[in-house]
Amino acid sequence: MSKSYIKTGLFYIGIAAITILPLIVFLWMFLTGLKTQMDNLAIPPKIIFSPTLQNFKSVFAQNNFLKYLFNSFIVAVFAVAISLLFGLPAAYAIARFKMHKIGLTLLIARMIPFISYLIPWFIIFRKLRLVDTYIALITTHLIITLPFIIWIMVNFFENVPISLEEAARIDGCSYFQVFVRILIPVVRNGIFTSSVLGFIFSWNQFLFSLILSGNRTMTVPVAVFKFISYEEINWGGLAAAATTITLPPLILTLFIQKHMIKGLTSGAVKG
């Protein structure tokens, strides 16, 4: 009896020791953001200190940080919305009419390095004087979100029983009506999951935004990166900025936790 207690105890200690690893980095980031410059330069590092929100306040006060947050938000929302508009009907057609070759092409699109897209798009946008516009950013972010959303949604549409559609069609609904009134509500979980993941991908995107954004449209990952070069020593400010930009994806994760892993793998499982 006592032996199994010890075993269970050890198991939970093991679990705790492993689970602390992902958490401790976030904790360290957050605590560094709460420390004054003096505390951050202390050797050995201070575990007990009086926290201050000064770093967070100055991040929002300087550097147009709110504007960069807004830019990231706008680009992500439009990339996801356009992907849904074009992707949902396509995913339905691929699932219902078994157009698997098109599906495979989408997987290849995901393997192509982003830089392969970036070079041509940079040349084109430069010629059209569209560098540092939302159009340039949304177009390139679509390269990530559109194939991804189609892939997830093919899976969800395949799981809808065809009898559901046939019944509605007998009642006189057209394909389009069936799609909008019957299928979209049925796959709303999938739409939610893929939209959230698409939003996170766009929010976290760095390479496209680094080259194609400028002062007007800079997104937060680029802003934080530029911040590093000026503020090499200001750890508190950097950590506060890093905490702020990574918080939205972490919070969004909580809403889709049940489906997130399935969503991230659905593309590759079929290929």
Place this chain on the structure above:
Amino acid sequence: MKNRVRYTFILPALILMTIIVAFPIIYNLYMSLHIWFVASGSGPHWNGLKNYIALLSDKRFWNSIRVTIIFTVGALGSEVLIGVLLALFFNRQFKGKDIIKTIFLFPIAATPVAVALIWGMMYNYDLGIINVLLKAIGLPPLLWLADPKWVIPALIITDAWQWTPLILLIVLSNLESLPTDPFESAKVDGANSLQVILYITLPMVKPAIIVAAMIRSIDAIKTFDLIYVMTQGGPDIASENLNLYIFNMGFSYFRMGMASTLAIVLFTIVMAVNVFLAVIRNRDVT
């Protein structure tokens, strides 16, 4: 009727994909056969396959290939190994399992630029927490990102921190969906737990492990954010992988033709690795 419906549904997405995906790739291929120094103001010059041939004697290219291979093998290897071991460890009923699964989603969702920035601080020689811990257990501190010998291991550790959870969660969810009969009959036959894991569990989850490895390999070969933010390829070019070399060729030196050539090489590598992994998987499935 059915055909018309099919194409009405798929055509808009196909056209959009052709514009944003297919067209740049063809353009990329075309550019890879040209010399184009974009800052000079003149247009591209036809150069045939000479860009590709020039790569063969480009030491910096071979360095970037070496960095890409070491980083990918190191990151993918440690992530798959640790991820599978942890998945086997977590594969039982216990209190708080759902919360722990959620915690492991956080690194996956975190913004790579933020992760790279924080790890860059953690690797700091004087103030970083990692050297503080090393000193606490009596080991000498390391230069980490500033040391050509340690920079790639340091990057691999950060990558493994962010992406081992993905492998863990993919394999764990597969383990949880396995039927229980084979395990019970193996126990009846007197197999010990190590034998059960080696001869029953692992073969059953092998397809899931390969899928996880495919997903990770695609991204590990193309790693950019992490390296660019933490080291910008340095010290010197000790951590410059192929993707960073392409970036520098295109956006530091403005040699767009050569950058396109390198991009085609990178794409070929990603495709080759994935075809290889897909062949392994399909061989097992059938």
